[in-house]
Amino acid sequence: MDRLKEFVAVSERLTGHRHIELMGTGSAEEYLQTLRRAVPEDLVEDLLATAHDLDGHEDAVTVELLADPRLGPVAKNIIVLWYCGTWHQLNDDWRQTYGADPVDTHVVSANAYLSGLQWTVARAHAPGGNMQGFAAWADRPAPEAEAEPERTNR
């Protein structure tokens, strides 16, 4: 599988969004690039492989991935990337321990900001873009699209 496909597959599980929803943002490649710029390649590989191995063991994701001192902060950052379009700077200690470059907190691109999943899950839109039209705000919000039930840690 190519790197992008693996990345999106892992992102599906981390964000609770389907492949088509993630690709629909148009930001997948930028996010993968951002990730590769910010953390060493072997770490990216390990993260993707670990997530892949945990397929079907959702209960273990919290312990083996999110709570893992090396992989956890990066996995969480992938979630933040998709939801906000923002790369959140990893803290100094972590970067020193695992040899990562200091990539500052930044919005990946204008598109990344506009396509953040935080807006779609709230049945809203990013302030300043993708608006819903005059007076749409007066209506009851649309129900949230059904997410896949098995991909949950609840």
Place this chain on the structure above:
Amino acid sequence: MRFPTGAATRTDLETAAERTYDAVVIGAGVSGAIMANELSTAGKTVLLIDAGPGEDLTVKGYESYLETFYRQAVKDNQSPYPRNPNAPMPRSVDIGPVAPGQPETSGYLVQPGPYITDTTYTRVLGGTTMHWEAKTPRFLPEDFEMNTKFGRGADWPIDYDELEPYYREAERELGVAADVDSQREIGLPFPDDYVFPMHGIPLSYLDQVVDTGIDGTTVELGGERLPLKVRPYPQARNGVPNPAFNDGEGYRPVGAVGTHRTDEGERCQGNNNCVPICPVQAKYHAGKTLAKALQTGRVELLTQAVASKVHIDPANGRVSGIEVKVYYDPDDPAHETGMITGHTFVLAAGAIETARLLLASDLPSTSGLVGRNLMDHAYLLNWALLPEVAGTMRGTVCTGGIVDLRGGGFRSGQAAFSVDIHNDGWGWATGAPYTDLLHLVDDHNLFGTGLRRDLATRISSQLLLAFMVEVLPTETNRVTVDPAYKDQLGNMRPVVSMTIPEYSMRGVAAARQVSKLIFQRLGAKDFTRYDPADPSYVEFDGEGYAIRGGNHLAGTHIMGTNKRNSVVDANQRSWDHENLYLVGGGSMPSIGSANVTLTLAALCYRTAKSMISELN
């Protein structure tokens, strides 16, 4: 709205310095733009000077503000506007941690403290309206008579009835959308046949949820029982034009400003981004009036020009000229200095900058009130989670609120307030929804569909009530200057000393109680926390509150009945300098609990009329 090509660069300092204009106007915000438009339409020549970067207002230029905004990781309310050390502006993110007893100097405003305000204004062509939210309520009749009615603050030298026709002019220019009956209900008199240019903007679903929940609730203030009800705000943004406007002439909404023909009058799309920038220019900004003024052919615009000193003729006190510093590049302090002359001068640089300029010029003042009585609304934020999904994060920033507590006999004892229901959730208070996501991921280890579900609920059931509390004129709340603090061009920065008067703090305390009552009626869980380490934290009666700045700056050159009790007369003319007018919020002797811009625009129409007859 067409901006004449090249208008921003048509003149230069050398050419302008050679002419004598009928009027020289400092500041191209809404005040300056209205003055320039009125004067030039009446045949007068005008030089309009602005400190902000000087390019024609184009759709492309506007979009570059938008692009800058999208890409900022921290979207504070000045984020679309690039930094300009030659004409700096306050930014909330610049305020550093303040050491006790030390002044706050990391932001543009120097603040001795202990209370530090995060209030802002914008120094770009179009001024702070590029960035404002565009709520446009009128002041109540009683707001003009605070002293007579409540024994508090000061009376205006004019009353509501005198300003009423000018309110209508301002509502036409700003393009206000409102239903007149909803405004009559709160005690505002209008002519019988009046309608606003556009129909009211509909209340959001969130407003409706709150209104249903608080139905029948009353609060007691100063022995009076007052009802709580959600009512729509008048707003200067494009909605549905009212065909009955102006005796059946109707109203044509004004759209994006650019040097090419653009689609007229795009309607508000509910971007929820009015602050800091409306992507489709459905919201009024002063560029719209500025473009109109430039079309008269009698207005010249000098940009990147910072007015630095007002010169007077000591023999008669008249202004003889204004010294300006023109820079070429915001990052480079290199500049030329020149003297601008005219028959009359209008300072419209905003309440803080106008006072700063007068004080830096070291002019004599009979009343000694220049810079004093600085006012701004004190905002108290209260936030909670509703028990149901209420569609938060959609619509304009605010469509409705509770405004029945704006007036009443209780004002003899405590400040009045209005309550905004924020359609953009907890953003202002907590940085939501970003902070909600971090909280759920980092603290709760949520991921996948669990995260998706919890985040969706958490965002779309947020309720933020912003209480806008009245602040009365207090002489010790003031702007001064100090040669120890200068900007890159060598102009002295404003030194701002503010405390929240006790009268207002009583209003703040009542506001907190009202918010608790509302949350209780709605079954909402209160998440409000005020951090004692917040530089805007204020203690009162054993409780602590974080008081946010209101961005409604006023009162640094208040108007009054004589040269000892005020800086300007009822026409905003300086008592001490016959050919000098100081316009804008600074002239207001009180601010009630209404956003100030519609009223300052109305004042400008009134002043323009008297200036024109004076010039004739």
